[in-house]
Amino acid sequence: xTIQLSDRTALAAAPRPxxxxxxxxxxxxxxxxxxxxxxxxxxxxxxxxxxxxxxxLPAPSAVAATGWKLIANGSLFxxxxxxxxxxxxxxxxxxxxxFGLGVLVGFxxxxxxxxxxxxxxxRAIPFLAMLPLVIVWFGVDESGKIFMVSLAVMFPxxxxxxxxxxxxxxxxxxxxxxxxxxxxxxxRRIILxxxxxxxxxxxxxxxxxxWLALVIAETIATTRGIGFLAMDAREFxxxxxxxxxxxxxxxxxxxxDSLARALERRLLRWHPNYAKEA
Amino acid sequence: MTAxxxxxxxxxxGERVVIENLDLRIGKGEFVALLGxxxxxxxxxxxxxxxxxxxDGGHIDAPxxxxxxxxxxxxxxxxxxxQNVALGLETPEGRAAAIAALSEVGLAGREEDWPRNLxxxxxxxxxxxRALVREPKLLLLDEPFAxxxxxxxxxxxxxxxxxxxxxxxxxxxxxxxxxxxxxxxDRILVMRAGRIxxxxxxxxxxxxxxxxxxxxxxxxxxxxx
Ligand SMILES: Nc1ncnc2c1ncn2[C@@H]1O[C@H](COP(=O)(O)OP(=O)(O)O)[C@@H](O)[C@H]1O
Ligand SMILES: [Mg+2]
Numbered sequence: 001x002t003i004q005l006s007d008r009t010a011l012a013a014a015p016r017p018x019x020x021x022x023x024x025x026x027x028x029x030x031x032x033x034x035x036x037x038x039x040x041x042x043x044x045x046x047x048x049x050x051x052x053x054x055x056x057l058p059a060p061s062a063v064a065a066t067g068w069k070l071i072a073n074g075s076l077f078x079x080x081x082x083x084x085x086x087x088x089x090x091x092x093x094x095x096x097x098x099f100g101l102g103v104l105v106g107f108x109x110x111x112x113x114x115x116x117x118x119x120x121x122x123r124a125i126p127f128l129a130m131l132p133l134v135i136v137w138f139g140v141d142e143s144g145k146i147f148m149v150s151l152a153v154m155f156p157x158x159x160x161x162x163x164x165x166x167x168x169x170x171x172x173x174x175x176x177x178x179x180x181x182x183x184x185x186x187x188r189r190i191i192l193x194x195x196x197x198x199x200x201x202x203x204x205x206x207x208x209x210x211w212l213a214l215v216i217a218e219t220i221a222t223t224r225g226i227g228f229l230a231m232d233a234r235e236f237x238x239x240x241x242x243x244x245x246x247x248x249x250x251x252x253x254x255x256x257d258s259l260a261r262a263l264e265r266r267l268l269r270w271h272p273n274y275a276k277e278a
Numbered sequence: 279m280t281a282x283x284x285x286x287x288x289x290x291x292g293e294r295v296v297i298e299n300l301d302l303r304i305g306k307g308e309f310v311a312l313l314g315x316x317x318x319x320x321x322x323x324x325x326x327x328x329x330x331x332x333x334d335g336g337h338i339d340a341p342x343x344x345x346x347x348x349x350x351x352x353x354x355x356x357x358x359x360x361q362n363v364a365l366g367l368e369t370p371e372g373r374a375a376a377i378a379a380l381s382e383v384g385l386a387g388r389e390e391d392w393p394r395n396l397x398x399x400x401x402x403x404x405x406x407x408r409a410l411v412r413e414p415k416l417l418l419l420d421e422p423f424a425x426x427x428x429x430x431x432x433x434x435x436x437x438x439x440x441x442x443x444x445x446x447x448x449x450x451x452x453x454x455x456x457x458x459x460x461x462x463x464d465r466i467l468v469m470r471a472g473r474i475x476x477x478x479x480x481x482x483x484x485x486x487x488x489x490x491x492x493x494x495x496x497x498x499x500x501x502x503x
């Protein structure tokens with residue numbers, strides 16, 4: 001037996017340094033659900049024990065039953081579809097305008113001088129203060145609601161697009177000149193990818209405020225949408241349905257956020273903060 | 279054959295004249311190092327040659343577009359390595375040329391990798407590949423090895439000599455490292471007061487290091503060493 005070999009066996013036999021027991025991400029994931037699930041169980045138990053009147057706050061099981069009923073008769077998806085369509089339309093319109101203005105102002109000091117002050121002034125108007133005016137302008141029509149969402153979405157995307165473009169490393173722009181890139185290629189290969197992290201931050205904010213705007217906009221008289229469901233239920237004191245609509249709004253908010261995160265992981269996979277290393 | 283020829287060059291920032299009446303000629307395949315104290319105008323000269331800054335007087339004649347490697351690698355973090363190398367040449371041929379250039383600088387098979395996965399030396403090699411893939415007549419290097427550790431720097435010296443021998447561009451290497459200049463250049467220029475103050479061929483020279491250090495205002499005593 002060579003010395004080298006015996007050395008190796010000695011090493012293998014030596015006790016390994018004890019690692020601290022670390023929780024896996026899977027375990028942490030489960031733990032993170034303990035509090036909400038526990039809360040639901042306590043709520044259910046309290047409701048069943050008669051500690052909370054069903055008109056004040058119905059049991060989770062009652063809300064679920066209502067949800068199931070509305071799914072079964074098809075009305076839930078109809079209303080959900082109407083709300084999502086409004087949100088999507090508003091997001092696309094407001095997002096395009098915000099991005100377009102952002103690109104313009106980001107590139108051109110002249111465009112900034114012309115536009116930025118006005119945009120910032122409109123941004124300063126509290127959202128709810130616009131509501132009566134929107135009703136006067138658009139009536140209680142679909143377009144008023146889409147307008148509200150568009151307006152809300154526009155600003156975060158505008159601001160973050162301008163910021164992203166302004167923050168592109170001037171050294172990389174110099175590189176573009178040295179390598180003889182055309183201005184189109186400079187925009188496509190350097191400026192837009194460089195601005196992308198900031199633009200996506202804007203998208204994430206925008207998704208959150210789009211939802212907020214929709215909730216407010218759907219309180220305007222309407223016959224379709226999750227907001228209608230809630231208003232209608234209020235009229236008839238159906239607390240079950242009211243709680244259900246709140247939960248749906250919450251779920252869609254969470255969904256929108258994970259959509260934004262997925263977009264970031266996809267588009268920013270070059271970025272150390274978003275890279276998943278094996 | 280001339281890679282670049284400069285006559286009577288003048289550069290100033292406002293009232294402040296940084297380069298005055300500077301003449302310079304670099305031949306095809308010639309490796310020239312430019313030494314000079316910090317702030318004497320080396321980068322200013324290189325930027326003028328690169329066409330990054332307008333000149334205030336004189337002539338620069340350079341056939342074709344020079345390629346530049348800066349002190350920082352300036353890789354696009356969002357582009358895989360081959361796209362960084364082929365920047366502006368994104369055709370199938372450009373991709374093939376980029377892959378070949380990457381293997382020339384010792385990064386074969388890494389074309390789809392991201393810049394963030396590279397060490398400092400590797401990133402600078404990609405920057406070299408990006409410059410060489412354009413087959414420039416003139417290669418401008420502004421202290422490209424200054425941020426690297428000593429061992430990596432020596433490896434880079436070997437690599438750059440090989441690459442220049444193969445592609446034969448004229449090279450202007452700005453450096454503040456006298457040993458680096460002596461190790462890799464054919465000719466060494468010393469810049470002072472906005473012009474070329476001295477020129478030395480490195481071939482067959484002894485004691486060049488001390489001469490150069492003296493030119494740069496550093497007194498050395500070889501007997502004491
Ligand atoms: N953009 C600028 N504006 C004004 N002065 C500058 C500018 N760039 C460089 N200088 C000045 O010109 C001189 C030469 O600078 P530089 O060429 O960068 O020197 P170095 O030889 O260290 O590369 C320095 O004194 C510097 O302060
Ligand atoms: Mg410099």
